[in-house]
Amino acid sequence: MNDRANPQVAVPAPSQVLEDSAFLMPFSMNRQFKKAPRMIARAEGMYYYTPEGQRLIDGTSGLWCVNAGHCRPKIVAAVQKQVATLDFSPTFQLGHPLVFEFAERLRALAPKGLGRVFFTNSGSESVDTALKLAIAYHRARGEGQRIRLIGRERGYHGVNFGGTAVGGIVGNRKLFGALVTGVDHIRHTHDMARNAFSRGQPEHGAELADDLERLVGLHDASTIAAVIVEPVACSTGVLVPPKGYLERLRAICDKHGILLIFDEVITAWGRLGQPFGSQYFGVTPDLITAAKGITNATVPMGAVFMKDSVYEAFMTGPERSVEMPHGYTYSGHPLACAAGIATLDTYAEEGLLTRVGELAHYWQEKAHALKGLPNVVDIRNIGLIAAIELASRPGEPLGSRALDAHIRAFGKGAYIRVAGEVIALAPPLIIEKAQIDELFQIVRDVLSELA
Numbered sequence: 305m306n307d308r309a310n311p312q313v314a315v316p317a318p319s320q321v322l323e324d325s326a327f328l329m330p331f332s333m334n335r336q337f338k339k340a341p342r343m344i345a346r347a348e349g350m351y352y353y354t355p356e357g358q359r360l361i362d363g364t365s366g367l368w369c370v371n372a373g374h375c376r377p378k379i380v381a382a383v384q385k386q387v388a389t390l391d392f393s394p395t396f397q398l399g400h401p402l403v404f405e406f407a408e409r410l411r412a413l414a415p416k417g418l419g420r421v422f423f424t425n426s427g428s429e430s431v432d433t434a435l436k437l438a439i440a441y442h443r444a445r446g447e448g449q450r451i452r453l454i455g456r457e458r459g460y461h462g463v464n465f466g467g468t469a470v471g472g473i474v475g476n477r478k479l480f481g482a483l484v485t486g487v488d489h490i491r492h493t494h495d496m497a498r499n500a501f502s503r504g505q506p507e508h509g510a511e512l513a514d515d516l517e518r519l520v521g522l523h524d525a526s527t528i529a530a531v532i533v534e535p536v537a538c539s540t541g542v543l544v545p546p547k548g549y550l551e552r553l554r555a556i557c558d559k560h561g562i563l564l565i566f567d568e569v570i571t572a573w574g575r576l577g578q579p580f581g582s583q584y585f586g587v588t589p590d591l592i593t594a595a596k597g598i599t600n601a602t603v604p605m606g607a608v609f610m611k612d613s614v615y616e617a618f619m620t621g622p623e624r625s626v627e628m629p630h631g632y633t634y635s636g637h638p639l640a641c642a643a644g645i646a647t648l649d650t651y652a653e654e655g656l657l658t659r660v661g662e663l664a665h666y667w668q669e670k671a672h673a674l675k676g677l678p679n680v681v682d683i684r685n686i687g688l689i690a691a692i693e694l695a696s697r698p699g700e701p702l703g704s705r706a707l708d709a710h711i712r713a714f715g716k717g718a719y720i721r722v723a724g725e726v727i728a729l730a731p732p733l734i735i736e737k738a739q740i741d742e743l744f745q746i747v748r749d750v751l752s753e754l755a
């Protein structure tokens with residue numbers, strides 16, 4: 305298109321990146337990347353391939369989303385068929401069969417009692433949807449003064465206004481002004497002094513949930529709509545909840561009539577060995593936000609699961625009224641629903657939503673075997689997630705050592721995500737033990753060499 309509009313502009317080949325490229329890359333070091341790009345041309349199963357044909361094991365499921373592995377045939381075929389059958393149809397005052405079918409399939413997997421679902425297109429949209437539903441729920445029940453939203457330090461809830469506001473990452477918040485007002489945060493749960501090198505849930509820190517009582521004391525429960533937390537805070541370096549912490553948070557919310565939202569954008573879809581993290585931890589929230597693995601990332605989609613009681617609170621008033629004045633053009637998009645149904649089929653056929661139960665011990669021991677390598681200050685794990693935290697380099701920006709690890713791993717045949725000085729590993733759930741060995745061997749080689 306470009307060359308026809310302006311014949312002087314040469315369109316780069318797909319593998320080519322220009323230093324002054326038009327593309328503003330999200331959450332990236334644009335100038336650093338464009339000088340030395342790392343490009344991916346195709347993917348299959350556990351592996352990415354560069355345009356030059358180099359194979360890379362996918363150590364973080366893309367961005368924690370390709371849970372069934374790449375280009376899975378059933379999902380590819382479902383999307384190909386759907387795009388030629390019904391490309392788009394609204395879900396505002398119209399329906400198409402797949403969206404109703406998909407919602408039923410999801411209800412069957414969701415924690416008991418969270419049987420209603422609202423579709424979005426991303427984790428960020430799921431979060432902002434859940435926050436709005438929480439405020440609307442209280443208002444529908446005659447508690448319209450409950451408008452305050454509580455997040456947690458070091459939480460990541462996407463990048464829309466509500467999610468950025470309840471999120472607890474200063475670097476994501478500081479550029480964007482006042483965000484949403486009426487927000488406060490409880491303390492994060494990370495405590496390396498007491499919990500470094502914990503296997504699974506750490507022993508110390510359940511009492512940090514009591515920080516919610518402090519905010520109730522400050523603001524009064526009657527002003528608080530909801531608390532949102534990730535069961536495992538993944539993006540800020542894999543912060544695993546201390547034993548008893550989530551249970552205590554649930555009890556405090558119940559005591560004060562505050563809705564508990566679990567942001568399961570990463571912890572759902574088998575990452576911990578159960579369909580949802582809530583089922584793994586045995587703690588049931590009032591709302592769950594999801595995205596990513598819901599379609600194996602083939603087509604963008606997110607969802608908010610809510611308790612029947614939340615749904616029912618809206619089903620009042622005249623029948624000829626819109627109960628929930630909220631939704632996206634693409635809520636329940638036919639391609640996403642087709643991808644989602646085929647994804648759930650693939651998960652079921654291969655037992656992927658519970659497979660991590662079999663792999664978790666092997667994974668944990670391989671991760672902790674890296675202890676003692678240079679600069680490794682902590683290793684954490686849960687389900688099919690591991691984090692290796694590195695000491696930062698004196699006088700250099702936080703993350704400089706981990707960035708080098710990412711770049712070197714790419715050269716050695718592994719794609720790994722880093723956050724600050726943390727290497728975060730969360731491969732597709734189809735990974736075999738030999739591939740776990742392959743991934744950790746590359747990480748070991750990188751850490752052994754890294755200054």
Ligand code: PXG
Pocket residue numbers: 367368425426427428429431460461462463534538539540567568569570595596721723
């Ligand atoms: N909530 C949580 C818990 C997330 O992890 C979002 C919301 C936002 O989802 P969308 O689809 O709007 O991006 C996320 C996203 C990383 C990384 O490497 C994590 C995310 C996205 C990109 C990178 O940690 N999580």
